[in-house]
Amino acid sequence: MSGHDFSQISPVFFLQTFILELMHACEQEGGDYCESLIERIAKSAGLYFEQTYRDEYQRIGELGNEEYIDLILALKNHIGGNFSLASVEAGTITVVNSRCPFGDGVTNFPELCRMTSSVFGGIAARNFGYAKVEIRQSIAKQNGGCEVCIHTRRDSAVDKPGLEYRREDQPEEKQEMAALHSRIEERMRNVWWSLPKQHAAKPAPAIIAKSPAMQKVLQQVEVIAPTKATVLINGETGVGKELIARAIHAMSDRGHKPFVAINCGAIPESLIESALFGHEKGAFTGAIEVHQGFFERAEGGTLFLDEVDALSPAAQTRLLRVIQEGEMERVGGKHTLHVDVRIVSASNRSLEQHVEQGSFRQDLFYRLNVVRLWIPPLEQRPEDLPHLVQLILKR
Template sequence: MSKPIRVAIVDDEKNIRRSFEIILKPHGYPVETYASGEALLTALKKGKAPEPEVLFLDVLLPGLSGIEVLKQVKQQYPFIDVVMISGHANLSMAVEATRAGAYDFLEKPLSKEKILLILNHLQERRHLQSRYASLQEAVAEEYRMVGSSPAIQKVIQQIQKAAPTDSKVLIMGESGVGKELVAYAIHQNSTRSEGPFIKMNCAAIPEELTESELFGSEKGAFTGAVERRDGKFLQADGGTLFLDEIGDMSLKVQTKVLRVLQDGEFQRVGGKETLKVDVRIIAATNKNLEQLVEEGKFREDLYFRLNVVPIIIPPLRERPEDIEELFHYFLQRYCLRNNRRLPGVQKEVLNVLKSYHWPGNVRELQNLVERLLIFAEGDEIRVTDLPDFLLQPTFRVSEIKPGSKTLAEIRDEAERAYIQRCLEICEGNVSKAAQLLGVERTNLHKKMKALGL
């Protein structure tokens, strides 16, 4: 249950102040009372009492009027909800108080039920605001851009320049680099941030359903259409529509999307009514759209319509300096989410991660961190906790032509590559490399000498 909100009363009548205390204290509300507006403002300024969350303020007061106190409170302490109280309320007074920021108006004689009802409403509203703020913070954290490399900083600068405009954006990059993250960052920093952010993965929806998903459908338009449905374009009206993997969209649907981009108009599948929308389009792809245009698989006019502001996200292997920052970011996030103690990390672990080529990019790194937290033992993540594929040397038997080398030569090359890999991970520390290899330090020295290392 939520903690009762703090309440302050300002009224020059002692019996009114006492009545509030009698009503509120049995319900657990902390109450502070003041005989004048000046007394309240002084107490707030000097920190003599905790800042109230709700203020019941009499209109007619000696010295500063209630309306004047209201204006000062809302200017200096905007998060205090103010309820005006008066025995001589009239419409003009209520209008003035509302314009000055009052939440409600309470008439004398006081009603216990009305007072408690107002406080219940305010308590619930604050609870919902807190939950919404927490959700917004969680979303912001989920979609935060992480990285200090020049490559990712360039992307962030492009986001900052593109976001305030209404221009179409085409985000390009391999799978797992964070194209949706960039799209959402653009939306959140745009004038449409209060509007919806609607996503559609063009590769994940069967071709025959793509049209109805985008434009909606009328009842009976096709088998299974038992009611009218709004599509993604209508859902995104006033906001942003993110079309992910647009290179997988069929030519038929591309033609209809082009019309929406040109005229802002479309019809539901099976419908005749022309609908208009105000939508910003952000598209993304991991394919070469120029090549698809040459092959006749993507409309050239649609490509030019989408490619107004191109943003290319570099793969993780091209910005290894971001790996450590990303690793710790995901580690902290998963520990917080799962109420886990933050483990230490061996320096050699980060060396391994920085030397890996990351075909799955940031998403692969994110999944690895989650896996390590589940399976790593002790209070430190060690090299031995890493999956085997991260420790494999670049030596590949499949690349050797049969008959080109003897078995002894191949064995020596494999051993040399693996020892070199372990030494790289351990930054040349032979003792640590020996531990990683499971051999004695002296034996490793002998092997290194024999292999010319």
């Protein structure tokens, strides 16, 4: 392997290759199946991209025209496109593109235009209530460039060809959301029932997601879970950060492996390294036997680090090494242990502020913050409150 040079393989090129090979694999199922698969992936991914934009710019409420345009152009250009705004008229936004993010191979799979349509249309429908995406020209159809019109009003879309998208509160979207909620809860129950009897005897954890805000979180979970990326969950105390971490674990291919949760703020600083990484016999006074830490106990599965901002500087350094190298030593140990653990961390505070104050390593923050989820507070989820009360009373 050392003789190969992969320096020219960028993440974007890797993704392009993956998508095109996926299309080859789907060819035998027919064009309709391909388009349906693409639309499902794109709509879920579009929701995640929008939430990432909102988190970065602290946007609450519906996006306006300028914000929507900024989002879709930045998104497409970041993955290799050359999109620009052509015009904005009453109810219609037109963008053009001279370079396809999927490369020259897109001419073999014009169905990939469905991805652009679903991302643009899904985001527009959530913020404007309605969208029809009209692809007038397409590189995939060898037109030399792309021209895409996003109609955000029904009157501007009359007699225009294209795919229609509606806000999530439409009946069909509600059914899809209910199905997603059921899939996640079923996977969580299966994981819970596979635990030792003393745990499985307790009621399985349940996510209340009647509010649009929490439904968006579940859609993000569906996109994030199958990846290997570290996840940082932010939100106030009591909003359900551990529940969402359990959902990510259950929906991933690690669901049959351990899920280990630790509250870093509840462990004394003098013991946190031993708790996380274990210790050897005689490592310190009172270490009368070898102790396996949380990383070893979570091998192959997911480790949830709540209140990760409470980690000591020494523990932060050790954690960074585990993420970067996939290896560690127990406290007082000389032998390197290799670990395969996905890390999901959480905090009710701003880690950026801790970084600025010098109490949290910047390089560790970047490693933990590959994917970010924000759980909205209860005052932004009024639809969830009656169901939460019922759940509490039952328990």
